[in-house]
Structure formats: structure tokens, C-alpha cells
Amino acid sequence: MIAFAVIASIQKKQIKILLGLSVLLFAILFVKSAAVGRTLQSLNKINPFYSDTVTIITEENKTRIGGSDSMAIRRVVWQGALELGKKYPFFGTGVETSSEADFLYNKAHNEYLNFLATTGFLGLFAYLFLIFSSLRVLYSNLPKRFSAELSAEKLSANPSLLDRHASLAMTDLRSPLILGFISILITNYFGFSVVNVALFFFLFPAIFLSHLGTNKIISKKINLNQSLGILLVLGTALWLFLGVRRMWLADLAYTGGRSNLSKDLLAVKLNPKEPLYLAQLGNIQAMVATQIIDPQIKEMTASTSADLREKANSYLTQYTKDALENVNKAVSMNKFNLNLLKTKARTELTLASLDPKYNLEAIQTMLKLTELSPTEASNYYNIGILYTSIDKNDEAKLAFQKAIELKPDYQAAKDRLNLLK
Known part of the structure; x- marks a missing residue:
């Protein structure tokens, strides 16, 4: 509100109000000097370039009760974004999807650092150029041609010009649009631009430009057979519709396939390029092999025919092979997706339960998880349990100790470690 009052008083040249606001501001600084000092000191947290993240987190932990301060968390991801900007200075790690695929970066909760990390300095400068250009448009004066249009000769020839410019003067949206645009720039410093905010980011300058009445409609006639054009549009629309429908049906089958092999197979058939579907299919096939086929083989008696026994064993081998192939294929399609690696493990x-060698393979997969997510204590806890199951107690102790180091109140890890002592 103070900022709005200052801008309004400057625009309207209300010097008395501006002086009054200045006196009020200095009075607040004088009376609440201690509070202002603490506020200025806390600004160290929002400076991603000159403040020490480790120091901030260390100081915050001394007085923390419950969850961490959101600004301390932001400082961690801000530092990660800056490091990525230094590592990939020109074009960044890739626009959003590439960053997710390589597990390098997610969101910095700072739109400017987000552009730096994902698109490099080239993308950041382009974004800043767009911002300054928009601000220049919003702050610019009305075009000089408006005053020329209001000359006596043109006004007598076209009286509607007076109404148009009177309407323009009566409905000046510049101040609220400027303040709204600046508020977006401020909130984007502490977060990333969601759909609603991004829409207003472009709408505010567009509203101002449309309000000036300087738009031009440019049309061009394209010589194209009408029937051919209709067929092309309908064909493209039908192709897109069927593609979306196929993906929707695949997603429905995947959701129902969490306990249904046939639906999992249908999901993969409809969308074979989705690694999540392949990983779930592999996991279901492994459960079919261990919980259905293997128990039936063990229940076979000596009187069971050799052909039936051989057929059951071939099914078991095939399902085991397919399960491993599907989870490995899923991981190969996205090597840095934690959920896929967890499904593989x-x-x-x-x-x-069919062959103990798969315990060792599961351990290797879990170790890969710790490389990608080194601060997740549960990964080390699960590794410790796996090492315990194959009687590697020394390695299990190290894993449990690491889990406790990352999460000091991890009671389950403490209990497991005490059992090994």
C-alpha cells in the first residue's frame, strides 16, 4: 500500500502526500529500529549470491522447533540452481523435462534462478529482457500521435476521436497494471511461475497495449481448396483425439493393473514407451512367478507327469525372465528416476525367494539409489536389512549408522543396529 501511495503521489505530483509518506517511513525506522535491524539481518537468507547457506542452516538449527524454515530450504535449492548455472552456463541443463530426466534439477523456488539452471545465461538474459521491455511499455507515455490526432482539423473531421481519448484518460489502468506486474516479479523471486501467475505476467502488458487503441489487424487470404482444408483439419483432429484416447485408456489399465496382470499387459501394449508401465508389469510378473507358479510347483507330487512339471518350470523361468527384462528396460529408459529404481529393487x-543371487542385485540397485539420493535415510536402512539377510553384518552396521547419521531420531535403524552389537 505504501508503494502504491508513493507511485500515485509521484504520478499526480502530490508533493505533500509524498513528503508525509517519507516522514512516516523515517518514523517507523526510528521507533522500530530493533525490529528493522532484525528484518535487515534476516534479508541475508534471501540473498542467493553473498550469504553463506551452511551458516544460515547451522544458525537455524540452533533454534529450530519442528520443521525447517522455508527460507533455509529455499537457500539449499537456490545454491543448487546457482551451481548448475555455473556448470552449464550457456544453455543450462535443459528446459524442465530434460532436467527431470537427468535428475539434475527440479525447482529452485526462484523463477530467475530456475531460468538460469534450465536455460543458462542465454535464457535468463532473454527473460530479463522481456521483463524490462514490459516495464518500459507500462511506464512509457502515451504515443505522441495521440496529441497530433487531437488537432483542430482532425477533431472537426472526426469528432469520435475526442470520445476515444477522453475514455482513455478516464480509465487509466497504468498504475494498477504496473503494481500488479511488479508484484509478480517479487513473488517469482520466492517461487516459480505457476499457470495463473504466468498468464497474468503476459496479460498485464497486453491489457495496457490494447487499452492504447493502437492495435492493427493484419489478415491474409490463403488460397486453399476448402474441401482439402476441411479434410486436413478433421484428419489432424481425429489423429490427436485417438492418440489422447489411447493414452487415457493406457493410464486406466495401468491404474487397474496394480493387482491385475492382464491390465498391465494392456497398458504396456497401448503405451509401450512409458517406463512406469513396464516397471509395474515386471513387478507383477515377479509376484506371479513367486506367489502363484512356484507354490504350485512345490505342491506337485511324485505322481505329477513330467510334461506338466516341465511346463510349469518353463512358465516360472519365462515369468522370471520377463520380469527382469521389463524392469531393466524401464530403468534404461530413465536411469535417474528414483521410483523406477525402487520398483526394480x-x-x-x-x-x-527363487534365487538368493537376486538379493545381491537388489543391493546394487539400492546403492545406485543412494548415489542419486544421498540424504534419504530410508535407503541406507533398507540396504542394512538386505545385508543382514545375507549375513554381512559389518556392512549392515555401516548402513544403519549412516541412516542414523542422516536421521538421528531413526528409531528403527537404532533398534536394528543394537541387535547387531
């Missing part, structure tokens, strides 16, 4: 643990 879960599948290998399921198959370990």
Missing part, C-alpha cells in the same frame, strides 16, 4: 527382492 522391489522386483529383485521378490525374485530372491
Whole structure:
């Protein structure tokens, strides 16, 4: 509100109000000097370039009760974004999807650092150029041609010009649009631009430009056979519709396939390029092999025919092979997706009841998880349990100790570690 009052008083040349606001501001600084000092000191947290993240987190932990300060968390991801900007200075890590695929970066909760990390300095400068250009448009005076249009000769020839410019003067939206645009720039410093905010980011300058009445409609006639054009549009629309429908049906099948093999197979058939579907299919196939086929083989008696026994064993081998192939294929399609690696480890643990060698493969998968997510204590806890199951107690102790180091109140890890002592 103070900023709005200052801008309004400057625009309207109300010197008395401006002086009054200045006196009020200095009075607040004088009376609340201690509070202002603390506020200025806390600004260290919002400076991603000159403040020390480690120091901020260390100081915050001394007085923290419950969850962490959101600004301390932001400082961690801001530092990560800056490091990525230094590592990939020209074009960044890739626009959003590329960053997710390589597990390098997610969101910095700072739109400017987000552009730096994902598009490099080239993208950041382009974004800043767009901002300054928009501000220049919003702050610019009305075009000089408006005053020329209001000359006596043109006004007598076209009286509607007076109404148009009177309407323009009566409905000056410049101040609220400027303040709204600046508020977006401020909120984007502490977060990323969601759909609503991004829409207003472009709408505010567009509203101002349309308000000036300087728009030109440019049309061009395209000589194209009408029937051919209709067929092209309908064909493209039908192709897109069928593609979306196929993906929707695949997603429905995937959701229902969490306990249904046939639906999982349908999901993969409809969308074979989705690694999540392949990973779930592999996990379900492993459960079919261990919970359905293997128990039936064990229940076979000596009187069971050799052909039936051989057929059952071939089914078991095939399902085991397919399960491993599907989870490995899913991971190969996205090597840095934690959920896919967790599904792969879960599948290998399921198959370990058939062959203990899969325990070792599950451990290797879990170790890969710790490389990608080194601060997740549960990964080390699960590794410790796996090492315990194959009687590697020394390695299990190290894993449990690491889990406790990352999460000092991890009671389950403490209990497991005490059992090994």
C-alpha cells in the first residue's frame, strides 16, 4: 500500500502526500529500529549470491522447533540452481523435462534462478529482457500521435476521436497494471511461475497495449481448396483425439493393473514407451512367478507327469525372465528416476525367494539409489536389512549408522543396529 501511495503521489505530483509518506517511513525506522535491524539481518537468507547457506542452516538449527524454515530450504535449492548455472552456463541443463530426466534439477523456488539452471545465461538474459521491455511499455507515455490526432482539423473531421481519448484518460489502468506486474516479479523471486501467475505476467502488458487503441489487424487470404482444408483439419483432429484416447485408456489399465496382470499387459501394449508401465508389469510378473507358479510347483507330487512339471518350470523361468527384462528396460529408459529404481529393487527382492543371487542385485540397485539420493535415510536402512539377510553384518552396521547419521531420531535403524552389537 505504501508503494502504491508513493507511485500515485509521484504520478499526480502530490508533493505533500509524498513528503508525509517519507516522514512516516523515517518514523517507523526510528521507533522500530530493533525490529528493522532484525528484518535487515534476516534479508541475508534471501540473498542467493553473498550469504553463506551452511551458516544460515547451522544458525537455524540452533533454534529450530519442528520443521525447517522455508527460507533455509529455499537457500539449499537456490545454491543448487546457482551451481548448475555455473556448470552449464550457456544453455543450462535443459528446459524442465530434460532436467527431470537427468535428475539434475527440479525447482529452485526462484523463477530467475530456475531460468538460469534450465536455460543458462542465454535464457535468463532473454527473460530479463522481456521483463524490462514490459516495464518500459507500462511506464512509457502515451504515443505522441495521440496529441497530433487531437488537432483542430482532425477533431472537426472526426469528432469520435475526442470520445476515444477522453475514455482513455478516464480509465487509466497504468498504475494498477504496473503494481500488479511488479508484484509478480517479487513473488517469482520466492517461487516459480505457476499457470495463473504466468498468464497474468503476459496479460498485464497486453491489457495496457490494447487499452492504447493502437492495435492493427493484419489478415491474409490463403488460397486453399476448402474441401482439402476441411479434410486436413478433421484428419489432424481425429489423429490427436485417438492418440489422447489411447493414452487415457493406457493410464486406466495401468491404474487397474496394480493387482491385475492382464491390465498391465494392456497398458504396456497401448503405451509401450512409458517406463512406469513396464516397471509395474515386471513387478507383477515377479509376484506371479513367486506367489502363484512356484507354490504350485512345490505342491506337485511324485505322481505329477513330467510334461506338466516341465511346463510349469518353463512358465516360472519365462515369468522370471520377463520380469527382469521389463524392469531393466524401464530403468534404461530413465536411469535417474528414483521410483523406477525402487520398483526394480522391489522386483529383485521378490525374485530372491527363487534365487538368493537376486538379493545381491537388489543391493546394487539400492546403492545406485543412494548415489542419486544421498540424504534419504530410508535407503541406507533398507540396504542394512538386505545385508543382514545375507549375513554381512559389518556392512549392515555401516548402513544403519549412516541412516542414523542422516536421521538421528531413526528409531528403527537404532533398534536394528543394537541387535547387531
